[in-house]
Amino acid sequence: MRIEGLGKAVAPLDGPWQFHLGDDPNWASPSFDDSRWEKLTAERPWGEQGHPSYTGYAWYRLHLSLDSAPGNQTNFALLVPHLDDVYEIFWNGDSIGRSGKFPSYPIWYRSSDAPIIYPLGPGAPEFEPRLEHPFHGTLAVRVWKAPLLSEDSGRSGGFEGSPVVGYPEPLAAYKTTLDYQWLRANQFSFSEYLLYGIAGLLGLFSWLRDRQQRTLLWMTGFALSPLIRMVLYGMRIAWPVGVSNALGPPVSSIRDISLWFLLLWLLRLDDNQSLIRLVRRFAIVSLSVSILDGLLSLVDASVGWFWLIQIADALLTGIYFITATVPLALVALAVKQRRRLDLARRLLVIAAFLSGMMQVVQGLAPQGRRFTHWTLADKLREPIFHIYGSAVSLPTLTGIFLLLALLYTVYRTSVDDRRRRSLLEQEMSSARELQQVLIPETFPSIPGFAVTSAYCPALEVGGDFFQIIPLDGDFTLVILGDVSGKGIKAAIAVSLIVGLVRVLVENTHSPAQLLTELNRRLCGRMQGGFATCVTLRIDPDGNCTLASAGHPPPYLNDRELAIPGSFPLGLFPAVTYEESRLRLQINDHLALYTDGLLEARSKTGELYGFERISELFATLPDAARAAEAAVRFGQDDDITVVTLVRVPISKESTGIAADTRII
Template sequence: MLRPAWRLSHSCCLPAHLLSVSFLVASPPAPALGQPPASTLAIEGLGRAVARLDGPWRFHLGDDPTWASPSFDDSQWEQLTAEKPWGEQGYTSYTGYAWYRLHLSLNPSPRDQPSFALLVPHLDDVYEIFWNGSSIGRSGKFPPYPIWYRSSNAPATYPLHPATPESGSEHENGTLAIRVWKAPLTSEDSGQSGGFEGSPVIGYPESVAAYKTTLDYQWLRANQFSFSQYLLYGIAGLLALFAWLRDRQQKALLWMTGFALSPLLRLVLYGMRIAWPVGLSNALGPPVSSIRDISLWFLLLWLLHLDDNPSLTKLIRRFAIISLAASISDGLLSLLDASVSWFWLIQIADAVLTGIYFITAAVPLALVALAIKQHRHLDLARRLLVIAAFLWGMIQVVQRLAPQGQRFTHWTLADKLRAPLFHLYGNAVSLPTLAGIFLLVALLYSVYRTSMEDRRRRSLLEHEMSSARELQHVLIPETFPSIPGFAVTSAYRPALEVGGDFFQIIPLDGDFTLVILGDVSGKGLKAAIAVSLIVGLVRVLVENTHSPAQLLTELNRRLTGRLHGGFATCVALRLDPHGNCVLASAGHPPPYLNDREVVIPGSFPLGLFPTVAYPDSRLPLQVNDHLALYTDGLLEARNKSGELYGFDRTRELFAALPNAARAAEAAVHFGQDDDITVVTLVRVPMGEESTDIAPANRNL
């Protein structure tokens, strides 16, 4: 039975320069033989306006290539509007193929060319458009191996080639058929999507192009606040990155970079109308979000002074690894074929990974709660950060939890949370937007204040290190007294700013000279402080004893329990102008006499056991004999492959009778890993004594 003719008047939502349009549905033209008639939408007198094709459109589930034909009888198909998806019109949670069809009768003005264009907003997910049975365009790729694009893509336009007028008719008739494929639903889908997400429009190409330009302008204007927010994040991230590149020790600046640049990357993936395939953007999006979360965790650890807890820091590292692994795995699932029959397994895996992702979203809340529980001293900057992190964390938890399974729970909390609180120059401003800006400002302020505090602390530390270097200049002076009957050279190469090696040359009564060289366990400022204690004690003890063994015994007794678990090795020599040498060792590497190692009774290092007694040994030295003292930093020099300098190279080195500077440089060139000190004593005839201090000593 023929459907009656009907008339619909509808005003398009267009800017002022575009006209409203009337839609006429006229009686259909005579059908072809054997074909039932179909309702036709007649559009007349467009002029410079465009017509919105709200419908009703004929709609049918399934897929058949013959449904593109204009002669196909679709009178038994259901009618749906194009103003909203099929999920809101009785086909909730439907995925797969479906077709839309609309019969048009286009009547151009006599002065205009019969040429039209179609503007199509986004269709969910893959679609192909047919005009009178011929394909005029598509978006994405149908199964197998489907590809579709994000819903933020700009509307697309397609030219409609003139239809062939029917005999005796002043209208141009044509049939629009749209084939659509909806991808399987994810855990966050409400089931309300599918197909049209807005009505297409038709008009002359110039009018459609103008209408699309207007839509693009409206989209840009509505998103200018959002773009400004992301630009603010990007500027903050770049500033933090440049600051970190200048000072790599400021790890907080690196975390700030990760936190601030991640939203900008997500904007590129999701909000710039770039035609990213959904699989690709969903593969990259979760890891980017995870990097932002992890960066925030470590920023909170540092800013809330929680990083002094090694167990908590280790736990956060584990959470970071879990979060990044889960997000990468979740992203990789998006690259799998969504058209396979076992896609439900992928959906289950996605739900599990989303659960892990949700748990990690609560980490900022836990860190804030822990800082409050431990009564950490929080200044104004950190208090603002606590409030901002708590608010942002709660919103993130709700935003991630509420959409999960919403097609079963019908929760609308996430939608309400994203609802605009107010509009600013046409831009919707929501609670998550305000919370994100508040958190960024609080972080920037806290990072600035904390960086200034760290800079002051580092300045104080550098001042202390400078004082330690000055102290070491006193302990290891640039000039030493000459030793009668000996030519002396020395070299000192600390591994850090200050070191734990020491040596002293002290004149004694009766033309005797005491030479003492040692090494404190550890490096840096703590070792330098221990050195100052040892040198001070040596200077006091030599007032009462000239015996190297007795000196070490008394030194050990006074040091026991005062090195805080550390120790010191030491070798002491007493020399006279005639080449008589008395020496004692406290666990120190034995000296080299010419090309052989001097045999000295071994004993414990200083500072371990209070009752240790050290024996004296005698070593006669002839003219031209070369005696070399050194610390174990020379033996333990390590090259890039991990090989130690070792005893064999040390023996070959001293067999060449080098001065102290050449011996130290050989070890440094091999690969310095610890403080290196070398002292050489060469027996010379009386009157030829000399003392040579290596230039490195002047660079302490």
């Protein structure tokens, strides 16, 4: 091939090139006789020129004569576009450049579609024609094509565009033009992926602020996955194909799984636990299959048994695309159940259906197409229109539609969630106000006793309660209990119990009788729950009468009192309770507590336990110090402590007022 008068222009080497299947190192020599080789153009791969589905080695050769323009030197260079897959270029028998690594353990790069410039060495003097500035030699290109996978068309292999020759400066300018054209043609796609990335980062930062919002985590997985795939496949980064193909399927699976759980929530299907379990199983299958499919890409493609890998790839791909129909099934289920969907969710249903159908068709259409010769996959990628030179295809439009529909639906749902959360916070505030009424911060003085109390709810409102009620004849009733459960439900039960206690003390001052009547009224009204309780009646002389309904016994100084136990309140209506009596001496320390103190749990899972409680009360602490010790250890439940210390009665002072410490 002769090219004359090259100056600032560049010239394509479209051929014809001499072409031969197979591999022989002698074919790089300029003296080798290739006259009997067949002729192919470099504008199209060999799969479209009589060698469909061929994989393995092949060689291209071209005898080149260049006539430099007057005054120009013969420092030519060669720009090589995409070559499929591994190649090495020889000029007059010398290697001037390569891409990838030949078998065994071949490596080829995802960025091989980017044009690369290789400087040509000197021409061959013995072949120089009689020109003023001759440059003559032989280009030889050794190519290795990897085995085909299930979606390969069989039409690839070797050159996919003509190499270009010229001086380095014009060639560099030409490469810049090609790069600009590539960027311009992909600007719409880059904008789409950038939009995905922004949405994903916003979702990630929002989830980091509120880890309870799993929907934000699913939105992050859905939106960031396309951006990661663009980095793996679309950025001309020199990723080995094995690496990008190993990472790509799991990333796609994460996007699919994230979309499934988003649809469960946004289409209001998350109340169906059987459906959630089924989707989780599909998620496990999808992720497992995609990981296995990716690992197959790391197998040496040059082994003789690679056909087994091809079969496994086809089977795994088939399983993966069965799981890809999950969005269609969820949309169909939401429509069938006639879920009350607003405008945002209706748009999401349409977008998810279109995107799901597009994904399934795009995945299935290229499978086995070297046998079926279907062209649907290529037609789907054809541009519908162009925006400033950037092609916009149907998959791009459906992807953007789905993203916008998701963003809008997530926004509307988040607004509704904030509104519901605000109402819930108002209810919690009302519950806290109610609890402050039920557990007032200041109590009347108890003649002959110094009283301290501490209340530490595990949540905003708790299920512990205590009351100190003055009775006739300088008697005082102290009642402390614990309702099963936490939160608003427990707080409502507490309000019921305290109300009943206030009514019952009008008729009885006996602790045992009080518990018996309280138990009878609570049975059937606790919604499957129960309450433990300890009640005592004291007088200024230290006389104390106690009764317990399944509650931990009080501590007198450094020992636990032995009092009769019984069933908690609210379980069996016919239960009667027994009383115990004791007399407290001056400076005796009586401590009542709920089981939240006993069940405080450290970060390692260790309970506070009876031994530590005994050691704690042996120090005769006030209520605040006892409660804070358990909180520091690791609070796991509501904690309430009340201490009573008998003090001498003087004419000037008959008792010490009690204040509740709320921690």
